[in-house]
Amino acid sequence: MPFEIKTASNMGFCQGVRRAIERVTEVSRTQRGVETLGALVHNRQVQAKLEENCVRAVDSIDAISSETVVISAHGVAPMVLEKLKEKQISIIDTTCPYVTRAQQAASRLHEAGYFVIVFGDAGHVEVKGIIGWAQGEGIAMLDIDGISRIGTLQKKLGLLSQTTQIPSRFADFVASLIRSPIFRDRELRIIDTICHDSRHRQVETLELARGCDLVFVIGGRHSANTRHLKEMCGEITETHLVETADEIDPSLLYGKDKVGVTAGASTDDETIAGVVERLRQISAVI
Secondary structure (H helix, E strand, C coil), rough: CCEEEEEECCCCCCHHHHHCCCCCCCHHHHCCEEEEECCCCCHHHHHHHHHHHCCEEEEHHCCCCEEEEECCCCCCHHHHHHHHCCCCCCCECCCCCCHHHHHHHHHHHHCCCCCEEEEEECCCCCHHHHHHHHHCCCEEEHHHHHHHHHHCCCEEEEEEECCCCCCHHHHHHHHHHHHHHHHHCCCEECCHHHHHHHHHHHHHHHHHHHHHCCEEEECCCCCCCHHHHHHHHCHHHHCCCCCCHHHHCCCHHHHCCCCEEECCCCCCCHHHHHHHHHHHHHHHHH
């Protein structure tokens, strides 16, 4: 029996990612061998299309071979920008405006004497950059157990979030910190740096999941915002993360009445369309 396919209205490229890709594509038309410092976005399909247009990702400043380099939507620490300038490498900065806002918040907190705590993945390039804007005087963690790594805790703490984190989890983290004996006699300043687009996308994704028997979240497995969408949906209904239509297992769809589709902020329209079309084909023969 055919199943109904329900798609989220807000999915695929966010404004920051679209802006970065459009800028790099524009540059690639006039310059050969455009290089980005790290992946422009965490999506293999998008990166492959950029490479077809001679846009190459490099892992370090030393690996840069061109006179111009692109800073990804995730942003970088100020010391990275200084090193590029020292090497007289021209910079095309496509840092997402929401990431820039978080970077500036970290800088202001540091200048005001706050030790910066970022609620986020310490290994994520965006988070590393934000810590860099606090001159490295900060730490990233996803639970307050990580505070034990700080040693002597300063009296003034500034709290931010990775831009793609889930708001309710950030709120729980803040509440846990306030309840903890660690917080006694300390000043805490909280700045909400979660991306508005991510927030709206997450709300809509939850609504979609509540009305479906199964949800497919499309996006890169290294994409933080995509993983968060999967985690949120998974708390409500059966959920699978797929990068392309080829990963869809038809056996998952037997007995399903309503199947939802959403996608991370770095997933392109072509990939989304391919997944929806694959589901339609399966629905027609199931």
